[in-house]
Ligand SMILES: C[S@@+](CC[C@H](N)C(=O)[O-])C[C@H]1O[C@@H](n2cnc3c(N)ncnc32)[C@H](O)[C@@H]1O
Ligand SMILES: [Fe+2]
């Protein structure tokens with residue numbers, strides 16, 4: 001009875017592709033000797049993208065100095081190569097994937113709110129735990145559920161069915177996906193990540209964010225796993241289940257603890273309360289990415 | 297009656313503020329920090345008037361040394377407590393109770409063949425919270441309610457608030473968060489803008505006096521499945537918070553839940569509980 005959607009994905013020819021600049025920036029990120037000039041030139045190949053990156057670097061999300069940074073070059077000096085690479089990746093991925101939909105019941109809007117929320121929460125936790133992921137955690141949060149957008153776009157009816165069942169039965173969406181679609185958003189996302197040649201830590205997050213004990217990059221995958229749950233607790237889920245959870249009982253939590261991160265020192269209540277403004281921040285982030293007017 | 301000759305009360309000196317503050321803290325656990333002097337002064341003015349006193353020291357001596365000051369102590373508690381509350385306060389917590397905590401608790405009891413369900417509204421004020429709990433339990437149990445033995449204990453230090461809880465009459469404002477269908481089902485309007493809680497709901501709730509600073513009496517409150525102690529700990533200092541919360545832990549059955557105020561935290565107060573995240577709400581679970 002199962003439809004093997006996974007097999008059918010392989011035959012789809014018009015799957016979304018990564019913009020060429022993003023591909024180049026990501027491969028620069030893998031090379032040990034990338035220079036400021038190289039990175040800035042690569043981003044400048046796509047002038048609207050370069051404008052957005054600069055705008056983001058000056059936004060409340062990243063701004064570090066009272067004076068705005070006026071060139072990409074200076075932004076890299078101030079914020080570091082890795083951070084700019086991650087900002088660029090985030091923006092170009094967000095701009096290349098479908099964001100709005102005419103389908104009324106589509107999860108797309110929730111999807112982006114959830115993804116950005118997960119990224120922002122991962123950033124907060126990364127700082128509090130001193131993990132120094134340098135923006136990788138944001139990209140990871142943004143992309144962890146990427147398989148859902150493919151399921152939604154190409155197998156809409158099956159996916160919506162899984163979605164409705166998940167809410168009705170209070171069961172997690174990936175279990176139901178397996179029953180209805182014969183595959184999960186993690187597997188589909190992983191397939192896309194391979195196809196796009198995403199860096200290994202990202203494919204790892206995409207594949208294992210619901211079972212971080214299997215990850216090859218356990219630190220960042222656990223971080224995203226926790227951020228994902230907190231985003232849902234803040235009612236920023238992309239639909240589906242909204243079950244309760246005890247973080248200190250989760251694998252992700254215990255992995256970070258075993259690996260020496262001070263999770264027990266986190267004031268989770270306070271962090272949860274501070275996230276009350278998250279919905280507004282998410283909207284702000286998305287509009288910063290969407291808006292193409294240059295900074296003053 | 298206020299006599300014509302009584303002069304306006306004198307200002308509260310820092311010295312008498314400290315004496316009164318310490319007395320109130322010792323007797324009720326309610327703590328007035330240094331910046332709350334004028335608040336305390338305002339709240340006690342009526343007590344001074346009631347005894348026709350115009351100096352705070354005299355009132356202090358009355359509390360401390362008058363052998364008949366027991367009644368005055370209760371009146372003092374009425375004036376120093378904040379009874380602000382409403383039905384369905386912090387709806388996301390009520391939703392977590394209705395959709396997850398109660399179904400989980402009931403399922404567990406059924407498995408174990410138990411039929412007693414006990415909730416505690418600790419710091420119930422005028423009754424809005426315990427009656428809300430009673431309504432939610434009734435909504436969840438539906439037709440099966442007769443086969444359950446439900447009790448919602450409602451405790452407070454303010455007798456004035458407890459009298460309101462007993463009367464069970466409420467105005468539109470305190471019912472503002474109540475969904476219309478619930479209002480129609482469980483309340484009867486009595487014409488002058490007040491609504492009376494239905495007998496079925498009232499019969500589940502047992503209001504009574506309890507001072508949370510009285511550790512020996514708090515200890516007797518055993519066997520609860522769910523405790524709501526919202527917006528009460530904020531009036532205590534850290535010592536009493538720690539002691540009282542650890543008592544609440546003991547008062548819960550294993551697997552029981554504690555809800556505290558929407559923006560309150562047990563971080564640094566207790567590490568005995570597990571923090572549980574619900575959509576839009578937090579609660580604490582005893583393992
Ligand atoms: C702000 S009300 C909270 C009412 C309700 N729980 C809610 O959240 O809406 C606080 C209540 O705690 C009660 N209270 C304060 N100190 C107390 C004590 N030592 N023992 C018992 N109740 C106390 C007050 O009388 C008051 O009614
Ligand atoms: Fe997921």
Ligand SMILES: [Fe+2]
Pocket residue numbers: 114118144145228
């Ligand atoms: Fe997710």
